[in-house]
Amino acid sequence: GVHVGKESSSFTDLSMLKGKSIFAISRFGSGSHLMAYVLAKELGFDTENDMKFEVVGNLDGARKALPENGNLVFMWEKHMTSPFVDKGEFARIGEQPTPWPCFVIAARDDFLKENSDALRKTIDVVREECLAFKNGGSATVDYINKEYGIDHTGAETWLNSVQWNCSVGLDKDMLLKTGQVLHSLGRLDQKPDLELIESITASIGS
Numbered sequence: 043g044v045h046v047g048k049e050s051s052s053f054t055d056l057s058m059l060k061g062k063s064i065f066a067i068s069r070f071g072s073g074s075h076l077m078a079y080v081l082a083k084e085l086g087f088d089t090e091n092d093m094k095f096e097v098v099g100n101l102d103g104a105r106k107a108l109p110e111n112g113n114l115v116f117m118w119e120k121h122m123t124s125p126f127v128d129k130g131e132f133a134r135i136g137e138q139p140t141p142w143p144c145f146v147i148a149a150r151d152d153f154l155k156e157n158s159d160a161l162r163k164t165i166d167v168v169r170e171e172c173l174a175f176k177n178g179g180s181a182t183v184d185y186i187n188k189e190y191g192i193d194h195t196g197a198e199t200w201l202n203s204v205q206w207n208c209s210v211g212l213d214k215d216m217l218l219k220t221g222q223v224l225h226s227l228g229r230l231d232q233k234p235d236l237e238l239i240e241s242i243t244a245s246i247g248s
Contacts, residue, residue: 043120044081044136045127047108056136059115060085064094066104066116073144077117079227081138089228105131119144121200125191142220146212172206214239 046053053059065078075095082089096114098107104116105126117138126132147168149161175182186197207213214236221234232238 043118043123043127043134044138045104045108045116045118045123045132045134047110047112047114048127048130048133050109050112051114051133052112053115053135054133056081056085060087061092062113063115064096064111064113066096066098066107066114068100068103069097070095073140074117076224076227076229077138077140078115079229080141080223081117083227084138108132121192121196122190124193124196128193141223143207143216169206176201176204176206 044056053063065074067075067078069075078093078095079089082093087093096107096111098104098114098116101118101122104114104118108114108116109131116132120134120137123132123134127134147161147165149157154161178185182201183194183197186192186200187194190197192200218234218236218239221230221239224230225233
């Protein structure tokens, strides 16, 4: 979701952001930083010259910063921000889907060579926990409601929309697409091709 301060900002539509907005990000290199470039490209920004950033740290930092600066725009998972939209702290003025998975498990080549069995066991544990959480029904919904303040309907919607893949390996097409998007945004110097992706994934046997 694309958020602004409900009371502080005059932005009501994504079309109003160009040349005026400052992207609030958790840190440089983070998802909120990269997604700012994805949105900016969609809106026709000059991503070399039109991008301004302010580091706010996390969601709590954004809750403090947005009411104080009406030019700040904050991109964060929409279900996690719903309680603050409902309370009137934030206004959600649009959405921008991520062109890549939100999280991956990564390891260095030397670690893989020395600890591959331990890593696979760890991933098995994560998979089991993910499945238990995903299939937990009302207990999981109650947990989400209690921990994150998301109402039960929103929690159910979020739970039904989330997918976990805890298998060892990477989807090569996904990795290629992600690399191409990052290159188009100027975040990668080299445009990846299938040969490069094959070389990257060879060490993990995907």
